[in-house]
Amino acid sequence: MGEPVVGRGEERVSIREVATRAGVSPATVSRVFTRPDAVAPDTRDRVLAVAQELRYTPHPVARSLARRRTGNLGIVVPDIANSFSAVVTKAVQQEAARDGYALFVSGSDERAQDEEQWARAMAPQVDGLMLVSPLMSDEALRELADIPLVLSNRLLDALPAVVTDASDAVGHAVEHLHALGHREIVYLAGPDGFANTMRLRGYHGACRRLGVRPRELGPFNARFADGVRAADLVLATSATAVVAYNDEVAVGVLNRLADRGLRVPDDLSVVGVDDTSLAEMVTPRLTTVRLPAAESGRVGVRILLDLIDRRPAPAEPVRLAAELIVRSSTGPVRHGE
Amino acid sequence: MGEPVVGRGEERVSIREVATRAGVSPATVSRVFTRPDAVAPDTRDRVLAVAQELRYTPHPVARSLARRRTGNLGIVVPDIANSFSAVVTKAVQQEAARDGYALFVSGSDERAQDEEQWARAMAPQVDGLMLVSPLMSDEALRELADIPLVLSNRLLDALPAVVTDASDAVGHAVEHLHALGHREIVYLAGPDGFANTMRLRGYHGACRRLGVRPRELGPFNARFADGVRAADLVLATSATAVVAYNDEVAVGVLNRLADRGLRVPDDLSVVGVDDTSLAEMVTPRLTTVRLPAAESGRVGVRILLDLIDRRPAPAEPVRLAAELIVRSSTGPVRHGE
């Protein structure tokens, strides 16, 4: 008849209990914990002493109800385990923590249905919600904007948003490859959406400027396996360089090329997008477009906090610039290979 | 004078409003949403109709307060952006979702202080809490066990726990290397803790059985950069194979070896632990010990749910076995290289 290993809530001590024990009203105890200097020093000390002794701490749920403020934020990302999402989430959590906010996290696994459902479920339990690359309908988004809401990598009406704009940097990637002598540069498209559109825009823009004929493969699901598959498709063309939708695809390409005994960058130059930690870990280290993932998370939180405290939020979407990071997966074109 | 872009809570409709509109008492409305068949069909329909019309939905915070059940779980991991943590978190979120639970996530960033603080902050807001590789004091853990709590990769008293036991599989890795002719196999230690202890146990056990002299380097922080650094240390020994604390370190080793012009597995065999997605993406693909990360998350949640519903939880820690995955980073030893 051992003790139960996991107890459960040895009946919380309530504010009234502290109040009576300290010989004051609940209101006063409440004040001690909310606006301490609204109560006389000696009363405060007395209350604090009792609270300490009873290990009292205000119940956040009750507090949320009364204050109509939960002290929580929520984020829904496409895939929690995805490196990019994870970095955003981490940054959001940290930035939120600085202001004492806890964070709800959920992953949509790319299902608009689940995404919307989760967002709805979180909404009444958080003070602000961040949606990363949401795929739900415009209509659904508008309804959610009922509470402070910030979008990442999607634009809608004048909803507050933060976008990581890869277009310029992808353009730079193309220029970089062009400067290395590449004239056949293929783009491996990712799933339809804001991110792919921006990358594509940068790609096309640069191609036009440089007189390179744009060539697009895909769309792919943008996972490692897609890169592996894409590699062979690329090799079936006369391309000498490839810009992938993201790092994962790029690494898939790298992997398949290695298997086929081809060398990067000698036989093919490869560029990714994201600059996830992966990029520096593979061989050869990946030339890639760095997206300010963590920064976007931080900015998102700040917008949310502004909204919550009724401070003015940026009227325009915040655009965070990306940056081309040249590493070892791109090199001069080799003629007549 | 535009409309505010982000509205905020067009004053929620409350249960009393629905009640009066439907000509019933709040109690009845409540019942409609909690035990629908405790109310007469026609009353129910009427209430439901009004609710629909008013877009009423029970307020989760109020509900939490009244029911003393939040419908939330919490998890605190060492590092949200870490691949292993992320996989666990994802699995936990998905498994929790199946039972309608939302998930609080927070990262301790390896600071016992923050970890404890977060756990404490979450505790009153969740029905159950999972701590992954917690580093807080035993005392602190015991206090938290006030609510349903499950530990991952740490054992304490008889607290419910799920552990991914790599010891056997690390032993298998050593046997594997031994079979390939390796006689000098060095282990790159990670930070002190349950995980390192288990790996070390497997390593030492196998070394003893096989008559290999164990050799340990480290401890390292177990990040990529540590692997890079460790590589040179390994090369300064006469080792022909290395078992790294985890994949990240192993990949760091791989990377540095490539830079120094050495070939894996010809010049050095490398084994990791975790089998994160990374392992399959690097060149050569990494031989590694697969830890059932997702499974541990799922099991953790199930234990939590059992605890919450007062079903019996496993009296013993649940041990999840790891498995050696042989890929291309290990090969026969080359004599007289």
Add this chain to the structure above:
DNA sequence: GCCCATGATGAAACCGGTTTCAGAAACAGT
């Protein structure tokens, strides 16, 4: 020594639900 502003406190309402308890109505049994 009187008046008024100021500061500290408590009573009570409220946040938005759930749940106990009791009463009314409907139903069955004899």
Add this chain to the structure above:
DNA sequence: ACTGTTTCTGAAACCGGTTTCATCATGGGC
């Protein structure tokens, strides 16, 4: 027709805080 159940429903208390508003001292100004 009368009694004993069973089914539905509402009143009221409760979950654990916050906040408004009124009250009562207190202290400063003149």
